[in-house]
Each structure stands twice: as C-alpha cells, then as structure tokens.
Amino acid sequence: xxxxxxxPAMQALIEAMLxxxxxxxxxxxxxxxxxxxxxxxxxxxxxxxxxxxxSVARRVADRLGWAYYPLDATRDVARLxxxxxxxxxxxxxxxxxRGVGIENDLRARDFTINAMAFAxxxxxxxxxxxxxGGQADLEAGVLRRTTPMGLAEDPLRLLRAVRFLIQFDLTxxxxxxxxxxxxxxxxxxxxxxxxxDELWKILTLPRPAKAITTMDSLNLLDxxxxxxxxxIGVEQSFPHYTDVYDHTxxxxxxxxxxxxxxxxxAPDPARTMWQKMLDPWRTQLRQHFLQPMAxxxxxxxxxxxxxxxxxxxxxxxxxxxxxxxxxxRYRFFGHEEVSARMAAERLTFxxxxxxxxxxxRTVVAAHMRPxxxxxxxxxxxxxxxxxxxxxxxxxxxxxxxxxGVDVLMLAVADYQAIYEAAVxxxxxxxxxxVARMLDYAFSEDxxxxxxxxxxxxxxxxMQALDLPPGPEIGRLMKIVLEAQAAGxxxxxxxxxxxxxxRVEDKIEGEAKIEx
Numbered sequence: 001x002x003x004x005x006x007x008p009a010m011q012a013l014i015e016a017m018l019x020x021x022x023x024x025x026x027x028x029x030x031x032x033x034x035x036x037x038x039x040x041x042x043x044x045x046x047x048x049x050x051x052x053x054x055s056v057a058r059r060v061a062d063r064l065g066w067a068y069y070p071l072d073a074t075r076d077v078a079r080l081x082x083x084x085x086x087x088x089x090x091x092x093x094x095x096x097x098r099g100v101g102i103e104n105d106l107r108a109r110d111f112t113i114n115a116m117a118f119a120x121x122x123x124x125x126x127x128x129x130x131x132x133g134g135q136a137d138l139e140a141g142v143l144r145r146t147t148p149m150g151l152a153e154d155p156l157r158l159l160r161a162v163r164f165l166i167q168f169d170l171t172x173x174x175x176x177x178x179x180x181x182x183x184x185x186x187x188x189x190x191x192x193x194x195x196x197d198e199l200w201k202i203l204t205l206p207r208p209a210k211a212i213t214t215m216d217s218l219n220l221l222d223x224x225x226x227x228x229x230x231x232i233g234v235e236q237s238f239p240h241y242t243d244v245y246d247h248t249x250x251x252x253x254x255x256x257x258x259x260x261x262x263x264x265x266a267p268d269p270a271r272t273m274w275q276k277m278l279d280p281w282r283t284q285l286r287q288h289f290l291q292p293m294a295x296x297x298x299x300x301x302x303x304x305x306x307x308x309x310x311x312x313x314x315x316x317x318x319x320x321x322x323x324x325x326x327x328x329r330y331r332f333f334g335h336e337e338v339s340a341r342m343a344a345e346r347l348t349f350x351x352x353x354x355x356x357x358x359x360x361r362t363v364v365a366a367h368m369r370p371x372x373x374x375x376x377x378x379x380x381x382x383x384x385x386x387x388x389x390x391x392x393x394x395x396x397x398x399x400x401x402x403x404g405v406d407v408l409m410l411a412v413a414d415y416q417a418i419y420e421a422a423v424x425x426x427x428x429x430x431x432x433x434v435a436r437m438l439d440y441a442f443s444e445d446x447x448x449x450x451x452x453x454x455x456x457x458x459x460x461x462m463q464a465l466d467l468p469p470g471p472e473i474g475r476l477m478k479i480v481l482e483a484q485a486a487g488x489x490x491x492x493x494x495x496x497x498x499x500x501x502r503v504e505d506k507i508e509g510e511a512k513i514e515x
Contacts, residue, residue, distance in 0.1 A: 003034050003118055003126040006042050009082055009090055014047075016060045017094075018122040021049045025102055026118040026126070027109075035116070035128075035138055036168075044091040048105060048117065053096040054078050066092075103131045110157040111164065111176075112137045112144045137173075144173040151179055155186040159198045159220060166202065166211045177218065184219035195224065196350040200297060203304045208256055209249040212308075227312040227342050234315050237330045241420040244314045248307065254413035255307040259300050262289050273423070274412055277431040284442045288405055294353035299406075302356070306363045306410045309346070313338025340365035363406045366394045370411035374433045382433065387440045388485030391447045405441055408434050450485050455495040464496045465503055476502060 003026075005011045017024045028046035049056060054070055057078035061068035066080040076096040083089040098105045102117055109115040112134035118126035128135070132146050143164050151157050158180050165172060172180075187195070202211045212228065215221045221229045231244035240247060261267055261275060262285055270276040278285065289300035313335040321329045344361040352360075369390060373382050395401035415430055424430070440446035456464075458473045461480075467473060476499045483489045489498055 005045065006040075007090060009084070010042060010045055010092070013045075013060065013064060013066070013080070013082075013092055014120060015122075016064055017047065017049070017056070018120065020056045020059060023119045023121045024049055025105075025129070026120060027106070027116075028114065031116045031118055031128075032113050032134075032138065034118075035135055043088055045093070047092060047094045048097055048102065049094065051096050052076070053094045057094045102129055106131055107146055108150065108153075109146055110150050110154070110160060112146055113164070113168075113170075115146050138168075141168075141170050142173050143168075143170040143176065145176040145179065148179060151176075151183060152186075154190075155183070155188075156190040156194050156198055158183055158187050158218070159190075159195070159202070159215075159224065162211055162214050162218065162220065163198065163202045163205070165214055166205050166207060181219045185223055187220060187223045192349055192351045196352060199224065199350070200301070203308070204301050206256060206260065207253075208304045208308075209252045212249060212252070225308070225346070227346060228308060230315050231312060234318065235330060236314075236332075237328075239418055239425075244311050247417055248311055250417035251307040251310065251410075251413045252304055254416045255303040255410065258409055258413060259289075259303050262286055262300050273427060274416075274431055277428075277435050278412075278438070280435075281438045281442055285405070285409075285438075288402060289409075293359075294356055297356070302360060302363075302406070303409055303413070305343075305347075305360060306367070306406065307413055309339055309343035309360065309364050310367045310410060310414065311335065311339060312342050313340075336365050336368050359403055359406070362394060362403050363410060366404070366407045367410050367414060369394070370408055370434065370437070371415065373437075374430055382436060383486065384440065384446075385482060385486035387437055388447065388450065388482055390437070391441060392482075402441060402447075404447075405438065408437055408441075447485070450481050454481060455484050455489060455492050456480055456499070460492070460496065461499055465500060467503070472503075 005014065014024060014026075025048040026045065027048050030042055030045060033040065053076045054073065057080055058068050060066070061080050064082070066082045069079040069081070071077045071079040071093065075098075078094045080092045080094065081089050098108050102119070106115040106117060106129065112132040114134070115130075115132045116134045117129045119129055120126055133144075137144050143161060145151050161172070161176070161180055164170060202208070202215075205211060212221065212225075215224065216229065216232075228245070228248065231248060234244040236242070236244060236247065242250070258274075262282075267275075270279045289298070289303075291299050293299055293302075311332075314332045316338055317332045317335040319331050319333070321331060323329055340361045343364050344357050347357045347360055373386060373390065391402070391404040394404040394407055412431070412434060415427075416424055419425060442448070454477075456477075458469070458477060461467060461473055461476050462469065465476075479502055480489065480495045480499055483498055484495065489495045
C-alpha cells in the first residue's frame with residue numbers, strides 16, 4: 001500500500017529510524033485515517049519497533065535535532081518533539097513491541113479499527129498488517145473489541161468507545177456493548193486527569209448531545225457525570241416541554257451550533273435569525289472565544305460544558321406548587337448557584353485548572369440573568385446602568401474580563417431550547433436584547449471604557465477628598481464607575497463632585513443615626 005507522512009519532517013524521522021531498525025511499524029489513528037481516505041496533516045505519529053525504543057529514539061533525536069523525552073521507561077516508550085518555526089509542534093511516540101511480534105502487540109490494543117499497522121521497510125512500500133479484521137470493520141462501520149481482555153485492562157477504553165462511535169459514526173458490535181455495560185463501574189478506576197482528557201475530546205466533537213446519550217445507553221453517565229444523570233426524569237413546567245435532562249441536551253446542541261459558527265473562518269451567509277443578529281460582532285466574538293486556556297483547551301469549547309452544567313442543580317432545588325386548576329407547577333429557586341457549585345466540584349475532581357473552574361462556575365451561576373433582564377425591560381431597552389451592573393457582577397470586578405459574553409452565548413442556546421417551537425416566542429426581541437448587550441460589551445464607549453479609561457482612580461479620590469486608603473475608596477469607585485457607565489458623569493470634575501456628595505451623604509446619615 002502506498003503511504004507516507006504528509007509532513008517532510010515526519011518522513012525524515014521515519015527514514016532515520018529505518019537506518020537504526022528494520023522494519024518500523026506505524027500504528028494508531030494514522031493507519032485508520034489513511035484507510036478512511038483522510039489525508040489530514042499528520043502532526044503526530046505512533047511508531048513501534050522490536051526493542052530498545054528509548055536508546056534508538058535518543059540516537060535519532062540527536063541526529064535530527066528533535067527533543068527527546070523518556071515517556072515511560074518501564075514500558076520502553078519515548079517521545080520525540082520537533083517545534084517548527086511556525087505552527088504546532090510535531091510529536092512522535094516510539095515504543096517497543098508489547099509481547100512477541102507485531103501481531104501480538106496489535107491484539108493487545110482496544111478496538112479492531114485501532115489494531116492495524118503499516119510495516120515500513122527499506123526499501124519498499126507500506127504493508128498493512130491487520131490481524132483482527134479492523135479494515136473490514138471500518139468498511140462496515142462497526143466498532144468491535146479486539147479481545148475481551150482488551151477492555152478490562154484499561155477502564156478508559158470504555159469511554160474511548162463513545163468517542164469513536166461519535167467521531168466515525170460507527171455501530172457498536174453487540175458483545176462489545178454488553179461488556180462495556182458490565183464494566184461501566186470500573187471507569188471510576190481511571191485517573192481523573194485521563195477522564196478529563198477523554199471527556200474533553202468527546203465534547204469537542206460536533207454532536208455532544210449524542211455523545212451524552214451514548215454514554216447513558218452504555219451505563220457510563222452515572223460514573224462520569226452523575227450530576228447530569230440525576231436530571232433524567234426531573235419534570236419541568238411550561239414553557240419547558242421536556243424534563244431537565246432532555247432540555248440540557250437541547251441546550252448543548254444549540255451551544256454546539258454557536259461553537260461551529262464561531263469556529264468557521266468564513267461561514268456561509270447568515271441563515272438563521274440568531275446568526276444574522278450576532279453577525280456584526282462575529283469578529284469580536286471569534287477573538288474572544290478562539291483563545292486557548294489551560295492545557296490548550298479553547299474557550300469556545302467551554303460553551304458545551306457551560307450548557308452541560310447549567311441546570312444540574314434543579315433536582316436539588318425543585319419545589320411543587322398546587323395550582324387552582326389542580327395542576328402542579330414546578331419551581332427551581334436558586335438552582336443557578338447550586339448548579340455552579342456542583343459544576344465547580346466536578347471540574348475540581350477532573351483536575352481542570354483553577355481559572356477554568358472559576359469561569360465555568362461564574363457563567364453557570366449567571367446564566368439566568370440575561371433572561372431576567374429581558375423580562376424586566378420588555379417594554380423598553382435595558383439601560384446602560386443595568387448592562388454595566390451585569391458585566392461588573394459577572395466579571396467579579398476584574399478588569400479585562402468579559403465572562404458576561406460567555407453568559408450571553410449560553411443564554412442564546414438556553415432560550416431556544418426552552419420552547420418546543422422552532423422559532424421561540426419573541427425570538428427577534430430577545431436577540432435584539434442580546435445584541436445591545438454585545439454592543440455595550442465590545443464598543444469603545446461601553447464596558448471597555450469604564451475598564452480602560454475610568455474618569456478617576458483611587459489616588460484621585462484620596463487626594464481630592466482627603467481620604468485615607470481603605471474600603472471607602474472602593475465604595476466610591478464603584479459609585480463613580482457606575483455613574484460613568486450610565487452617562488451621568490462625563491468629566492473628572494463631575495466624577496469627583498459625585499464622590500464628594502456621596503461622602504457628605506454618608507456623614508449626614510451617620511449623624512442622624514447617632515441622634
């Protein structure tokens with residue numbers, strides 16, 4: 001079979017390996033992708049050689065100038081990394097055979113579609129080695145275990161099955177599915193970091209809701225995201241038309257649509273109402289969301305996690321009210337804060353970074369505020385003061401933060417999923433409400449101005465009003481910034497005059513209390 005790496009540096013690496021050992025086996029997803037005809041840029045390779053992987057890898061790294069890392073000395077696995085002048089680094093993992101011969105090594109892998117190898121010899125073309133029927137399963141669209149022991153050896157393989165099913169649109173072979181269900185509880189034995197990474201890969205796929213339902217069908221949801229599993233069957237009242245679980249899945253799907261729109265460099269002309277309404281801020285939204293966070297995880301992918309957790313607090317907060325007509329109305333007072341706490345607990349367990357956890361907690365806790373603002377100002381526009389308070393509170397007063405934008409995108413997804421109709425009631429008005437808030441977030445004279453160019457700072461207040469440092473300065477700054485945002489003060493003199501009045505009002509109030 002004709003195959004070679006798509007990147008010259010990787011081709012040079014294989015040729016250097018062949019000077020050391022013969023043959024070299026290419027394994028893993030590269031083989032699967034080649035058989036599927038996916039000629040994508042191969043920035044990572046998995047290679048297997050008969051023995052001495054660490055020493056061979058070190059010699060090749062020294063020869064080519066790649067960085068060398070002993071990834072697993074016990075299993076004889078090394079990693080080589082080459083960082084090009086531009087773009088992402090190239091990574092190659094080199095391991096010694098597990099067992100005797102490449103055939104035994106392949107049989108020890110998880111699924112048949114991953115248990116194939118290209119044998120590269122010098123000279124000659126790549127020879128496909130397929131001892132478990134992986135090529136036939138790939139052509140038939142079937143995900144099948146290699147052996148019963150393959151799934152039992154590593155619990156994370158149970159969750160990896162979900163990713164392959166969704167990613168390649170496969171059908172699960174019945175015996176494989178039954179074994180996954182029997183072993184589902186063992187997923188708890190996988191390290192939190194590995195669970196995190198696999199869940200992240202799953203939820204970055206285009207159909208995150210389908211991935212969740214697949215996890216549930218394989219009994220994995222109870223052991224990976226029990227907070228979400230607990231929402232199954234929790235009824236809601238009108239205008240909701242589904243239980244909390246199905247509503248959450250719908251929000252995840254809507255969030256995935258927003259994510260896809262943001263990730264596409266040049267999408268088709270806006271077709272949906274929300275795309276048309278948000279299109280003027282698409283550049284700013286892309287700049288905001290397409291920034292990497294901890295571990296290279298992109299902010300835009302957190303939209304799915306925000307959707308996943310936004311209502312997990314509803315089972316714990318649900319109350320029932322008997323209506324005059326005999327029906328029952330369900331309420332969920334305070335579910336936002338409970339959901340935020342539960343999200344933070346799960347993300348902490350999964351070893352996400354502190355910044356990621358705090359941002360998710362913030363967004364989930366605030367996800368109802370755009371709805372409440374819209375309901376409060378249905379007959380008139382949301383005031384600049386109200387918008388300022390929204391971004392100030394959501395961003396916890398941290399300059400430069402725009403977590404409120406994440407809240408708005410979650411609210412767009414949530415609002416659509418509340419209603420059964422394809423076009424929700426007052427959808428155009430709601431989107432206009434979101435658009436005004438985005439305009440305030442991104443415009444030079446909106447939220448950014450109060451953060452970048454406040455009329456006064458703490459030093460100005462202390463000097464003009466002869467005040468010492470302390471909480472009073474913070475109180476006055478909060479008042480002045482809000483007034484600046486509302487347009488009530490436009491100069492430094494007006495800001496200082498307002499602060500002076502507030503100091504005098506406080507002194508007068510304290511004097512009345514003493515009398």
